Amino acid sequence: IxxxxxxxxxEQTTNVPVLHLSLLPKQIDRIIVCDRSSTIRMTSQELxxxxxxxxxxxxxxxxxxxxxxSYLYAVSDQQVLHVYxxxxxxxxxxxxxxxxxxxxxxxxxx
Numbered sequence: 001i002x003x004x005x006x007x008x009x010x011e012q013t014t015n016v017p018v019l020h021l022s023l024l025p026k027q028i029d030r031i032i033v034c035d036r037s038s039t040i041r042m043t044s045q046e047l048x049x050x051x052x053x054x055x056x057x058x059x060x061x062x063x064x065x066x067x068x069x070s071y072l073y074a075v076s077d078q079q080v081l082h083v084y085x086x087x088x089x090x091x092x093x094x095x096x097x098x099x100x101x102x103x104x105x106x107x108x109x110x
Contacts, residue, residue, distance in 0.1 A: 026068070051089050061076065
C-alpha cells in the first residue's frame with residue numbers, strides 16, 4: 001500500500017502516502033495508519049477514522065504497538081518518542097530519544 005484514502009466524511013476524502021500501518025491485535029477490524037503528518041489514525045476497515053493520536057513535536061515517521069495492543073509507541077521527525085494508551089488516545093509520555101533522525105521504533109514483549 002502506497003497511499004490510502006482517509007475521510008471523516010466522503011466529501012473530505014484525501015489520498016495520503018502511508019509510512020506504516022498495522023492491524024490492532026485482538027481487534028483486526030481496526031487499522032492504525034501513519035503518514036508523514038502530526039496525526040496517527042485508527043480506522044475501521046472502511047478507512048473511516050475512529051481515533052487519532054496527535055504529535056506533541058513534529059511529524060510522525062513510524063510506530064509500534066505493544067504485544068497486547070494496549071500502547072502505541074510513535075516516533076517523530078523531531079526525535080521524540082510518544083507513548084499513547086490506545087483505547088483512550090491519552091498521551092502517556094513524550095521523550096526526546098536521540099539527537100539524529102529516528103526512522104523506526106520497535107516494541108520488545110519482555
